[in-house]
Amino acid sequence: MAKMTLEELRKLRSSQKSEMERRDVDGKETHIIVGMGTCGIAAGAKMALDSFLDAIKANDLKDVVVKQTGCMGLCYSEPTVEVKVPGMPDVIYGNVDAAVAKEIVEKHIIHKKMVENHIQDKPAGDIIK
Numbered sequence: 226m227a228k229m230t231l232e233e234l235r236k237l238r239s240s241q242k243s244e245m246e247r248r249d250v251d252g253k254e255t256h257i258i259v260g261m262g263t264c265g266i267a268a269g270a271k272m273a274l275d276s277f278l279d280a281i282k283a284n285d286l287k288d289v290v291v292k293q294t295g296c297m298g299l300c301y302s303e304p305t306v307e308v309k310v311p312g313m314p315d316v317i318y319g320n321v322d323a324a325v326a327k328e329i330v331e332k333h334i335i336h337k338k339m340v341e342n343h344i345q346d347k348p349a350g351d352i353i354k
């Protein structure tokens with residue numbers, strides 16, 4: 226393995242630091258939770274996760290955390306992702322590929338409009354907090 230220069234190490238540290246900040250939950254109210262169970266990973270959950278991180282970075286969204294969880298029990302619609310935005314019902318999206326992940330960030334997170342054709346589950350109107 227080639228040795229890294231001091232400058233390369235600094236760049237790596239800075240990129241890892243911003244990556245860690247995007248995964249830090251403290252004080253963040255919007256949560257994107259990606260199902261990373263076996264079937265989720267097999268269906269491409271890692272690409273969805275990376276796409277969420279890229280879109281959050283591209284839009285400079287500071288109040289959003291991306292987390293991983295295990296199996297959500299929805300094999301048929303993997304990759305599955307739960308999105309929690311203050312003032313909106315919690316939504317579980319299915320079949321979230323990289324393009325859909327980007328769409329969720331742009332529509333649901335930024336413009337507060339759900340991505341209707343990928344909703345797998347959301348609470349009924351009368352039980353929304």
Ligand code: FES
Nearest residue numbers: 264296298299300
């Ligand atoms: S492993 Fe597929 S739903 Fe749990």
